[in-house]
Amino acid sequence: MIYETTLITGCAGDIALALARIARDAGAVHRLIGCDIHADHAGPAFFDVCELVPRANDVAYLETLDRIVKTYRVDVIVPMSEAEITVLLAGGHLGAFAGVPVLTANRLAVETGLDKYATFNRLAAHKLGVPWTCIVGEAQPLALPCILKRRRGQGGKDLRLINTDEEVEIATRTRPGDLWQELLLPEDQEYTCGLYRSRTGETRTIVLRRRLQGGLTGAAVVVDSAPFSPLLHGIADALDLNGSINVQLRLTANGPKVFEINPRFSSTVGFRHRLGFHDFIWSLLDSRELAIGAYRAPSPGIRMYRCADEVIIG
Structure with a gap:
């Protein structure tokens, strides 16, 4: 056991449920506390307790989080959503909150990953592969078709393919501050x-070639990470990385180009754990300054698929 009582936020979501399963199977924690903004979810099948919290942008969010930590004597917090990580970052609580550790990547990695324009600028400054990116309302797209996406928040939300000058004009009026990419x-x-x-x-x-399904990785296959290794190690250096992040890229005719960095555990964390990439457990161990053990990369060609599951709570 690494921690006695772990709080995982966003416990209705797929990532939190995956982490709960991992923690249970590995015997990493004794008690699991979850919290979310609603109670109608499968969390009680995976967590010992599920609490209600306001949305992260509510002024009562941190106060409620503090109450949960004290009530259950939580000794580590694992925030799931980018909204929550943003609030913890802004409040100076990224490393610790209410006297207990907050399990995230380091501050520079989080700040960069939360802002997709900052991601572009930092990686470009280190001469790492990125697509051209500019701010809607400050510049016109360099070519069409292009992608219109949020500057902050989950990249898949409100993402659009822009094909015409008319669409550029509409987006310039309605979505200033977002990104052309x-x-x-x-x-x-x-x-x-x-x-x-x-x-x-x-x-x-670990590198997985993926196929999206409903915004998530529905199927994936392990590929040889060697061709991507210089880029990924370069990103770790550029971010002074400590912890776990998820890098999304496409392999183009001009080499791999990173279009997004998620500064949190990924929706593929369950896939990866089963393949031996135990980044959640490593992060828990490392936060205790314990040895993380050896890692043997999985063989290329292994395939995985996301399947529906049924949970009965009665």
């Missing part, structure tokens, strides 16, 4: 990459 092709060359670096500087990677 190069359309990366081919579409079937999209990869999601687990990137972990320990406090001692050891870097571990």
Whole structure:
């Protein structure tokens, strides 16, 4: 056991449920506390207790979180949503909250990943592969078709393909501050990459070629990470990484280009754990300054699929 009582936020979501399963199977924690903004979800089948919290942008959010930590004597917090991580970052609570550790990547990685324009600027400054990116209302797209996406928040939400000058004009009026971004092709060359670096500087990677299904990775296959290794290690260096992040990229005719970094555990965390990439457990161990053990990368060609599951609570 690594921690006595762990609080995982967003316990109605797929990532939190995956982490709860991982923690149980690994015997990493004794008691699991979850919290979310509603109570109609499968969380009680995976957590010992599920609490209600306001939305992260509510002034009562941190106060409620503090109450939960004290009531259940929580000794580590694992925030799931980017909205919650943003609030914790703004309040100076990224490393610790209410006297207990908050399990995230380091501040620079989080700040960069939460802002997709900052991601572009930092990686470009380190001469790492990125698509051209500019701010709606400050510049016109460099070419059409292109992608229109949010500057902050989950990249899949409100993402649109822009094909015409008329669509550019409408988006300029209605979505100032968002981003124009190069359309990366081919579409079937999209990869999601687990990137972990320990406090001692050891870097571990896993690369999955993925197929999206409803905004999530519905199917994936392990690929050889060697061709992507210089890029991923370069990102870890550019972010002074400590912890786990998820890098999304497409392999283009001009090499791999990163279009997004998720500064949190990924929706593929369950896939990756079963393949031996135990970034959640490594992060828990590393936060205790415990040895994280060896890592053997999975063999290329292994396939995985996301399947529906039924949970009965009665």
